[in-house]
Amino acid sequence: MNQYEYPSKILEQAVLEIAKLPSIGKKTALRLALHILKQDVEYAQKLSDAIIHLKQSIQFCRECHTISDTELCDICANPKRDTSVVCVVESIKDVFVIEQTHQFKGVYHVLGGVISPIDGVSPQDLTIESLLERITTHAMKEIIFALPVTIEGDTTCFYIYKKIQDKPIVVTMLARGVAVGNELEYTDEATLARSIKDRVAYSGSK
Amino acid sequence: MNQYEYPSKILEQAVLEIAKLPSIGKKTALRLALHILKQDVEYAQKLSDAIIHLKQSIQFCRECHTISDTELCDICANPKRDTSVVCVVESIKDVFVIEQTHQFKGVYHVLGGVISPIDGVSPQDLTIESLLERITTHAMKEIIFALPVTIEGDTTCFYIYKKIQDKPIVVTMLARGVAVGNELEYTDEATLARSIKDRVAYSGSK
Numbered sequence: 001m002n003q004y005e006y007p008s009k010i011l012e013q014a015v016l017e018i019a020k021l022p023s024i025g026k027k028t029a030l031r032l033a034l035h036i037l038k039q040d041v042e043y044a045q046k047l048s049d050a051i052i053h054l055k056q057s058i059q060f061c062r063e064c065h066t067i068s069d070t071e072l073c074d075i076c077a078n079p080k081r082d083t084s085v086v087c088v089v090e091s092i093k094d095v096f097v098i099e100q101t102h103q104f105k106g107v108y109h110v111l112g113g114v115i116s117p118i119d120g121v122s123p124q125d126l127t128i129e130s131l132l133e134r135i136t137t138h139a140m141k142e143i144i145f146a147l148p149v150t151i152e153g154d155t156t157c158f159y160i161y162k163k164i165q166d167k168p169i170v171v172t173m174l175a176r177g178v179a180v181g182n183e184l185e186y187t188d189e190a191t192l193a194r195s196i197k198d199r200v201a202y203s204g205s206k
Numbered sequence: 207m208n209q210y211e212y213p214s215k216i217l218e219q220a221v222l223e224i225a226k227l228p229s230i231g232k233k234t235a236l237r238l239a240l241h242i243l244k245q246d247v248e249y250a251q252k253l254s255d256a257i258i259h260l261k262q263s264i265q266f267c268r269e270c271h272t273i274s275d276t277e278l279c280d281i282c283a284n285p286k287r288d289t290s291v292v293c294v295v296e297s298i299k300d301v302f303v304i305e306q307t308h309q310f311k312g313v314y315h316v317l318g319g320v321i322s323p324i325d326g327v328s329p330q331d332l333t334i335e336s337l338l339e340r341i342t343t344h345a346m347k348e349i350i351f352a353l354p355v356t357i358e359g360d361t362t363c364f365y366i367y368k369k370i371q372d373k374p375i376v377v378t379m380l381a382r383g384v385a386v387g388n389e390l391e392y393t394d395e396a397t398l399a400r401s402i403k404d405r406v407a408y409s410g411s412k
Binding site for chain 1: 234238243250272275
């Protein structure tokens, strides 16, 4: 790196920290830092406070392990949600995405990752024990796997399945197939193959 | 916005503040916030400190108005730089870009913008007075305009030019033309026209 690249150590420090964020390179980080410099000091203060507050004050729901400001998250605490159906997801982001479809009325369980020996993630690093406990205490009827279609995701599904196969619970997984609105020619082979294998009865309506 | 979209007010606050940064939408802001949540608390602390430190502690060079940790920036303080040649730029970013070419051995003057009646930027909002003072006190020989080729940029050049035209100083501007390595067919007409008008003697070497 050119000695001059940053005329100020303070600026350099800010650029280096901002550039640690995912998909933000040094050029973007510099642009963001210069933008912050242009704003009122209140903006820098608010942004700075929001970041540290986020890490220091946020809680995780004691039931489903998603982000929450309270001990029990809004979904788990909502009496209208069906607590007998649990959707198992990898991360908090997946909860956001599924909630935005407005199709799911059950509750979630955030594993906090998937089993991956290569990355050193073992079942003990995830919230699997807590899931098994919930299934028993809440007398759950259905568990829906919404994990990534990868070796790690499949391994995690199978691991959990082996632990619950003797319990009286229906185990399902998300349908995989051609995306709604997508042309067949732009669909990858694996997805197309899966959508043929898992074809469903044509009901005549959309 | 969906009531559920943010399960936590703390998260929402962080997303809203991060999304105020340029070219960062709410989806990206959420991704960044969740990334910060996954890291150690030290990272959030360092990022938060760097942002507020940036705004609170940074100084601007008393000569050229670029960012600096000291009263006089590294460029203005460098005895190897030719203080009789000043390159006038719109913003601090331009200093970075020109420095990276390693072609310029003079000093800079950051205007902090260009004259723009529409945006309410008048000559008094810029560091033009300070530039005129520098030209006189340092007995400058050449002023190079490196401002954007826009009505505002041209207006600013002309405004400064009128103020210094009686002084014994050479006034130049950056050459505009076909970018190095660019094909003619992909060059816009205005640039091509400019590069024909400003054609230079062929020296036989690259």
